[in-house]
Amino acid sequence: MxxxxxxxxxxxxxxxxxxxxxxxxxxxxxxxxxxxxxxxxxxxxxxxxxxxxxNSRYLAAPSTIFKLFITKLTDPNPDGAVLGVNILASLQVSLTGFFLAIIVGIPLGLLMGWYGGFESFVRPIFELVRPIPPVSWIPLTIVWLGIGLPAKAFIVFFSAFVPCVINAYTGIKQTSPVLINFAKTCGASNFTIFWKVGIPSSLTMVFAGVRVALGNAWATLVAAEMLAASSGLGYMILMGRQFARPDLILLGIVVIGIIGVTFTAILGRVENRVLGWKK
Amino acid sequence: MKKLIAMTLSLAMVLSLAACGGGTKESSTPAPVESSAGTDVETAATTFGLKPFETRQTLRVGYFAGSAHASPFYIADVKGFFDELNVDVEYEPFTNGPAMMEASSSWDVATAGAAGDLVGMLGYDLICVGVADYEKNMGLFVRPDGGLADKNPEDWKGTTWLYPTGTNAQMILGGELNELGLSFDDIESVNMDIASALTAFKGGQGDGIAVWNAIATSAEDAGFVRVDDAGSLDITVFNGFMATPEALSDRRDLVKMAWEVYYLTWQWCNESDANMAEATALYLESCENEGIACDEHTAEVVMGYYACPSVSEVYKLMTETSADDAGLYTSRDLLQAEKDLLVTMDFLISVGKYTNENRNTILDNKMMDSSIAEECIAEMTDMGVVFK
Known part of the structure; x- marks a missing residue:
């Protein structure tokens, strides 16, 4: 053996x-x-x-879109702005609206989820506003905020704001009662428990909301730039429609997609860093 | 007893025929006049002396809501001119040309401005078969206290203008800037649809707007100053009568009937003040149906500006030829209507929106087709139709 x-x-x-x-x-x-x-x-x-x-007149080939991408780096025609200017204009609109949504939406959702009185006060208004499509605000937005960056950012804000509120609200509502009771036993005040237990435990949901908000912000870009624009990716898409240029429309869509994916990846890294202690 | 049964059966038959005849319209269209389906089509006397179809047809109209050039379709429909020819009308309303052209599979004929026509020709193989309007009511408006009404070039530099880019509105603004010795680089352009542009302008945004039709009249009514318009700048603003290639090949007789009724209806409108007043009221009604802001005064002004050519005029425009004024196209002489369309095309090429290749595509493929005009005139002459 x-x-x-x-x-x-x-x-x-x-x-x-x-x-x-x-x-x-x-x-x-x-x-x-x-x-x-x-x-x-x-x-x-x-x-x-x-x-x-x-039919290439309805759906341009990838090689055509790539060629146009190279051309648009330096040529402003037919929409009047080179690709870099369009990207910067859109980033300005979408990120302004997106960060405003985070700054307003997340604290609002957290406070609504933690303080019953505040929830009773705010929630009916929020529920009324929530189902309104962002695009339907365009006519009033023009009257209230004009046609500049604030107006366009407001349209984006509206689409990104709702998921921020809902996820922050749901996240903090799901805080473990065991942790809350333990903190209470240790003599922590309600605000301390909110700050040190509620908010950290809600962060996973909050980040999920921010991801959805980021997607919504980019998705609403074309609508926001429909309001008024002289540059931007949404504007470029609209001009593609105006001149029956599917290649221009698809280039705008592809660039919006790539930027969206890039931001999602960046957000994923930030989430990993912030929530590393939870994983 | 037999009489009673006969009367009951007759009533039932009449009711069922009436029900069949009136059920195909969109909600925004007028109530149809009582159907004439079932009448002896060979002997039926029609308003214009045109011969009715033997079987009921459905004409799908791409309807440019709020535009005077779309109104002959509506007027003919409400007055029963289509119905007596055994034609039902279905409307597909739009408020801008490019969207109308994108949805060309849902209509047979439509009227639209040159910018929309060009999109239709280049993007969707649509054919222009007539001239719908030479739009004069396309104007530039400024605030009375803004200092721009004096047309001092220095004051115009750096101003912000709200208008839909890539349309005839941009061409009119370009014409004005050209007169002042300026270019688009001297001003800031913001792309907005005309209704939003007026709303924003009323809200204090921008220094000027370039708008057309009912919105132009509303701007004037709101107290804004009309600096210039297509008429005063003597710029040709072409609006085409478009047809889809499918309709031209599969439903050619229906397209011809639509063409004939369209121009004969406009002829009817011009026959008397009473007819024009009725046409104006119907234009207002169509605006209300489609949710376009309009009142009696605006409707009167818009219809007053409407410059649809007569049957004879449109025939000339669609058949008389001469050399390309720009000297760019030498393969053949161009139709007058083609040359009028090229005014917008050449402007859009000059601002980088289209290319000469696009221009040649339209001309090489004869996307302005005179055959419908020729066939219609021949038919109407044979039938003894009176036209001017």
Whole structure:
């Protein structure tokens, strides 16, 4: 009888390194699959366009959009602004509205969720305002705020504000009663429990709300720039419509998509950093 | 007893025919006149002397809400001119040309401004078969106390103008700036639809607006000063009568009928003051149906400006040819209507919105088609239709 092969004993560090390497490999595999998925999608799209399965006047090919992307870096025609100016104008509108929504919406939701009296006072108004589509504010916004940045940011604010409030409200409502009672037993005041227990425990939901708000902010961009604009990605899309240029429309859509994905990734990193203690 | 049964059956038949005849319209369209379906089509006398279709047809109209050039369709519908020809009218209302062109699969014929026509031709292969209007009521408005009414070029520099870019409104503003020795670089342009532009202007935004039709009249009524307009600047603002390629190939007779009724209705409007007053009231009614702000005075002004050509005039515009004024297109002489459309096209090329390649596409593909005008005139002459 031969003896069983001797198994190598791994140290704790080696085990951790092995697991981390495996995790990294899986992440790389998923990233590669994602990239392949996008490339396959673009390839099918390009072939369908080149083969004439789809009319290029209704759906421009990816190669055409890429060429236009290069052209728009320096050429302001036909919408009147180069791509960089359009991106900056849109960033200004969407981020102003988005950050305003965070600054106003999250504290409002937290206070509504923690203080019953405040909730009774504010919630009926919030529930009335909540279902109103942001675009329907456009006529009044023009009268109240004019046609500049505040007006456009207000439209974006409205779309981003609602998820901030709802998630902050739900998050703080879900604070564990055990933690609250423990804090009370330790003699903490209501505000201290709100500050040190309620808010930290609501953060996961709050970040989920911020993610939704970010998506909404970008989604409302075209509507906000419908109000009045001389540059911006939404404006560029509208001009694409004005001159029957599907390539211009698709370029605007793609750029909005890429910026949205970039911001979501940045937000994910911020969330990991802020909520690292929870994971 | 037999008489009673016969009367009851007759009544039931009449009611069922009436129900069949009036059920295809959109909610915003007028109440149809009593259907004539079932009448002897060969012998039926029609207002214009046109021959009715043997079977009931449905004409889908892309309706430019609030525009005078769309009103002949509505007037003909309410007056029963279509109904007596065995045609039902279905409306697809729009408030801007590009959106109308995008949705061209939902209509057979439509009227729209040159900017919309160009989008339709270049983006959706739509064909222009007639001239709907030469819009004079497209104006520039400033505040009475803003100092711009004096048209001092120095005062105009750095001012903010609200208007829909890429439209005839921009062309009119361009014409004014040109007169003042300025360019678009000297002012700030903000893209807004005309209704929003007027709202914002009333709210103190911007230094001037470029708007048309009922909104232009409303701006004047609000106390703003009309600095200039298409008429005073002598700029041709073309509006086309458009048809879809599908309608032209599959429902050509219906398109021709629509063309004939459209121009003959305008002829009817001009026959007497009473007819014009009725047409103006119907224009106001159509605005109310479509939610366009308008009152009696505005309706009168808008219809007063409406410059739809007569049947003979549109025939000339669609058939007489001469060389391209710009000298750019030499393959053939151009129709007068083509040259009028190119006024807007050439302006939009000059501000970088289109290219000469786009211009050639329209001309090479003969997207201004004179055949409908020719066939309609031949038909009307054969039928002995009186037209001017």
């Amino acid at each position: 031969g003896s069983a092969p001797e198994t190598k004993k791994l140290t704790q560090e080696q085990r951790i390194a092995m697991v981390q390497e495996k995790k990294r490999r899986t992440q790389r595999l998923y990233l590669t699959l994602s990239i392949i998925g996008i490339l396959v999608f673009l390839l099918i799209w390009e072939i369908a366009s080149d083969a004439g399965f789809v």
